[in-house]
Amino acid sequence: xxxxxxxxxxxxxxxxxxxxxxxxxxxxxxxxxxxxxxxxxxxxxxxxxxxxxxxxxxxxxxxxxxxxxxxxxxxxxxxxxxxxxxxxxxxxxxxxxxxxxxxxxxxxxxxxxxxxxxxxxxxxxxxxxxxxxxxxxxxxxxxxxxxxxxxxxxxxxxxxxxxxxxxxxxxxxxxxxxxxxxxxxxxxxxxxxxxxxxxxxxxxxxxxxxxxxxxxxxxxxxxxxxxxxxxxxxxxxxxxxxxxxxxxxxxxxxxxxxxxxxxxxxxxxxxxxxxxxxxxxxxxxxxxxxxxxxxxxxxxxxxxxxxxxxxxxxxxxxxxxxxxxxxxxxxxxxxxxxxxxxxxxxxxxxxxxxxxxxxxxxxxxxxxxxxxxxxxxxxxxxxxxxxxxxxxxxxxxxxxxxxxxxxxxxxxxxxxxxxxxxxxxxxxxxxxxxxxxx
Numbered sequence: 001x002x003x004x005x006x007x008x009x010x011x012x013x014x015x016x017x018x019x020x021x022x023x024x025x026x027x028x029x030x031x032x033x034x035x036x037x038x039x040x041x042x043x044x045x046x047x048x049x050x051x052x053x054x055x056x057x058x059x060x061x062x063x064x065x066x067x068x069x070x071x072x073x074x075x076x077x078x079x080x081x082x083x084x085x086x087x088x089x090x091x092x093x094x095x096x097x098x099x100x101x102x103x104x105x106x107x108x109x110x111x112x113x114x115x116x117x118x119x120x121x122x123x124x125x126x127x128x129x130x131x132x133x134x135x136x137x138x139x140x141x142x143x144x145x146x147x148x149x150x151x152x153x154x155x156x157x158x159x160x161x162x163x164x165x166x167x168x169x170x171x172x173x174x175x176x177x178x179x180x181x182x183x184x185x186x187x188x189x190x191x192x193x194x195x196x197x198x199x200x201x202x203x204x205x206x207x208x209x210x211x212x213x214x215x216x217x218x219x220x221x222x223x224x225x226x227x228x229x230x231x232x233x234x235x236x237x238x239x240x241x242x243x244x245x246x247x248x249x250x251x252x253x254x255x256x257x258x259x260x261x262x263x264x265x266x267x268x269x270x271x272x273x274x275x276x277x278x279x280x281x282x283x284x285x286x287x288x289x290x291x292x293x294x295x296x297x298x299x300x301x302x303x304x305x306x307x308x309x310x311x312x313x314x315x316x317x318x319x320x321x322x323x324x325x326x327x328x329x330x331x332x333x334x335x336x337x338x339x340x341x342x343x344x345x346x347x348x349x350x351x352x353x354x355x356x357x358x359x360x361x362x363x364x365x366x367x368x369x370x371x372x373x374x375x376x377x378x379x380x381x382x383x384x385x386x387x388x389x390x391x392x393x394x395x396x397x398x399x400x401x402x403x404x405x406x407x408x409x410x411x412x413x414x415x416x417x418x419x420x421x422x423x424x425x426x427x428x429x430x431x432x433x434x435x436x437x438x
Contacts, residue, residue, distance in 0.1 A: 036244075036320050037140070037141070037244040038244070038322050038371075039245050039246070039317060040322045040324070040391070041247045041321060041324070042247070042248050042324045043249045043250075043251065044093070044250040045251065046086065046250070046253060046254070046255035046328055047086075047254060047255045047328070047329060047332045047352055048253075048254060048298070048327035048331065048362075049331030049339070049342075049351075050345050050348055050357075050358065050362060050363060051342070051344055051346030051347075051348075052254075052298055052331065052342060052344050053070075053363055054066070054067040055067045055069075055070035060271075060295065061295045062299050063302040064302065065302045065309065066302050066305055066325060068309075069325060069367050073323070073365055074366050074378060074410075074411065075364075075377050076379075076380065076382060077377060078361065079361070079362050079363070079364035079383070079384075080424060080426075081360050081384050082383060082384050082385045083099045083102065083426060084329045084330060084352055084353050084354055084355060084428055085106065085329055085352060085353055086255075086328055086329065087108070087150045088104045088106060089329050090150055091125060091151060092383075093384040093385065094131040094133070094163070094388075095129060095130065095385075095388065096386075096389060096400070096402025097402060097403050098383070098425045098426075099425055099428075100425045100427065103126060107150075107174060109121070110122070115176055115179065115182065115183070115198070116183060119153065119172060119173040120153055121149075121151075121172045121173045121174075122151060122173065122174055123158075124151060124158025125151045125152055125158045125163065126157055127162065129163060130388075132248070132388050132391055134163065135399070135400075136391070137164045137166075138397060139395040139397060140243075140244065141243075142166055142239075142240040142245040142246070143245070143246045144167040144168070144169070144233070144245070144248065145165045145248045145250070146167070146168070146169045146170055146229050146247070146250075147170045147171070147248075147249055147251045148170055148171045148250050149172050149250070150173075150177075153172045154168075154186065159189070167187075167188065168186070169186070169188075169229065170185055170186065170229055170250075171225075171252070172186055177252045178201045178202070178257050180226065180260070181220065181221025181223070181224065181225070182199075183196050183197070185229070194221070194223040194225065194228060195221070195222045199221065201219070201259075201285050202284065213288065216285075219259065219285040219286070224260075226304065229249075230304045230307055230308075234307065237308075237311055237312070237315065237317070249308075253297050253301035254297040254298050254301060256335040256336075257285045258284065258293040258335065258337070259293075260296045260297045260300055266292075267292075268289075269292035271292075272291050272292055274289050274292050284335065290337050291341060291342075294335075294342075295342070305323075309323070319369050322368040322371075322372070322394075323368075324364070324365065324367075325364070326384060327362045327363060328362075329352045329353075329360070330352045330358045331344035331351055332351065333351040346358075348361055353430065354434075355434050355435065355436040360426055362384070364382070366411055368411070371412060372412065372413070373413045378410055380407070381424070382405075382407055383404065383424055385404045386404035386405050386406065387407075389402055389406040389407075390404070390406045390411070394408055405419050406419075423437055
């Protein structure tokens with residue numbers, strides 16, 4: 001439950017604003033001008049619940065690398081997304097605006113989608129919209145976004161290359177991102193082929209077909225998209241090891257469809273003693289072991305974090321790199337997995353698309369050896385749209401207009417100088433429309 005005072009919600013949501021607090025820290029002012037700029041890696045999970053990591057109380061899914069990240073850094077217990085669904089949550093994060101000022105309010109995919117033909121993407125963010133990446137570019141950083149974009153296609157105003165990123169690799173369209181065994185990913189507007197057959201991840205199957213092991217096997221390809229994205233991220237780090245870089249890594253795990261390399265399923269199938277069963281996943285591809293597959297997807301996400309950490313160590317970059325991890329919204333309830341089995345939202349009410357705590361409260365971990373205190377747990381109330389102000393503070397730059405408050409004091413262990421939000425605001429226009437301001 002939020003630990004700050006609820007204030008009166010004004011009628012005009014569109015012009016309501018948070019106080020912006022960007023705190024100049026003495027410690028940063030006293031740094032030498034030639035001090036090495038820290039690299040920043042921000043990893044964003046997709047539909048990961050507050051209770052689905054070991055460091056947040058998960059008992060059934062193994063997440064050793066993220067648990068280690070929590071031990072070596074600071075863990076936030078009251079960190080919130082801007083909106084409880086994918087596209088607007090990413091807009092809030094990148095632009096620093098809460099849902100009441102967000103240009104993107106929902107997952108509005110442009111019509112006519114068909115993989116390999118009409119991947120039009122979601123409604124694009126406007127041209128000249130300042131983002132976190134434009135801040136880092138201004139500070140001389142190499143920048144990359146690798147994973148799911150969801151804010152416009154390459155041939156629109158939402159192209160990530162128009163918003164501060166030097167490199168984009170992954171999915172532009174969220175519907176395309178439902179397929180982990182796609183025939184291609186995109187690299188700076190060009191298709192990058194994967195060795196997979198054409199797979200329809202939204203099939204219309206009868207019960208007999210869904211029960212068939214042969215039918216299930218047909219939705220397994222040879223190249224897993226997550227592996228390709230991680231490889232590209234490692235290459236980006238290697239290519240920029242001698243200069244500061246910002247890597248935004250919005251991986252698609254554990255968002256449906258339930259697809260993971262088959263070798264990762266038996267461990268959890270045996271652990272859960274799960275018997276083969278039909279699973280419709282709300283219109284996604286069938287799977288015989290939904291619980292084991294879902295758990296394996298989260299552990300696979302954890303492995304990617306471990307790969308990033310290992311690469312930093314090998315290159316001698318660990319001490320000067322900030323690694324952050326969070327999620328875009330709460331766990332989905334329509335993918336054929338019983339959230340109660342995993343206690344996915346912890347003790348919180350609600351799921352994805354809800355403005356209850358389970359839909360908006362997210363895990364948030366941050367590590368910077370020697371700077372961010374290790375093993376610390378903070379209940380400071382924060383939001384993903386604080387990150388733009390935080391990074392502007394880190395880079396000693398003036399932030400563009402935004403609704404966030406810099407978290408740098410809390411991150412660096414200076415909680416006494418940390419400013420607090422007067423209120424946080426969320427809205428979700430679908431499901432009949434719901435909003436919350438506290």
